[in-house]
Amino acid sequence: DAGVIQSPRHEVTEMGQEVTLRCKPISGHNSLFWYRQTMMRGLELLIYFNNNVPIDDSGMPEDRFSAKMPNASFSTLKIQPSEPRDSAVYFCASSIQVDYGYTFGSGTRLTVV
C-alpha cells in the first residue's frame, strides 16, 4: 500500500488566492482527518470524516476553510481566500476506525505570501 498520499508537497501562493490541498487515504480506511501544524500551536485537528461524512469540523478556523470528501478515496481541503497566517504544514491522516492507529500523509507545506 502506498500509504496516505497528499498533494502537493509544497505550495506557495499569494494572499487572496484559492488553495486546494488533496488527500488520498489508505484503501479500506473509513476515518479521515485533516490536521494543521504550526510552530506556535503545534498539531491541531481541523476536521474529521467518517464514512465520507464530516463528523466534527469545529477545528476549522473560519469560513475561508472548507473540506469535502466526495468518495472514500479522496478528500480536499480548500482555503479561499488564503492569508499569510494560513501558512503551515497541513497533514491528512486516515484510520481503519477511530480507535485504531493512524497513518499520516507526508504533509503539504503551505506558504502564503
Next chain:
Amino acid sequence: KNEVEQSPQNLTAQEGEFITINCSYSVGISALHWLQQHPGGGIVSLFMLSSGKKKHGRLIATINIQEKHSSLHITASHPRDSAVYICAANSNSGYALNFGKGTSLLVTP
C-alpha cells in the same frame, strides 16, 4: 479539553544512551499515541496503547492509566533516532487527538 504535557521539551544524548520522554494528560482517555516526526516533516505512528507496555525494536512505550502518565523509552540510542517525538491522547469520544508540544531529541555520535 485534555491537556497533554510532554517533558523534556528538548533533549540531547550521546549515542548509546538510554532515553526517556514523558507524557502526562489531564482527563481519561481511550488511547495514547506516540508519534515520530523527522526533520523532513513526515509523521510516523510509533505506538498506540491503552494499558501496560508495548515494545518495538529499541523502542518501549508504557502507560499508567491511574497516574495519567506515559513514557517512551529508547534503548541504545542512535543518531538516526534524532527526531521530534509527539505524544497524543484520544479523548473518550474516540476520534479527537489532543497533542503534546513534542520533544525534540538529538542523538550525537
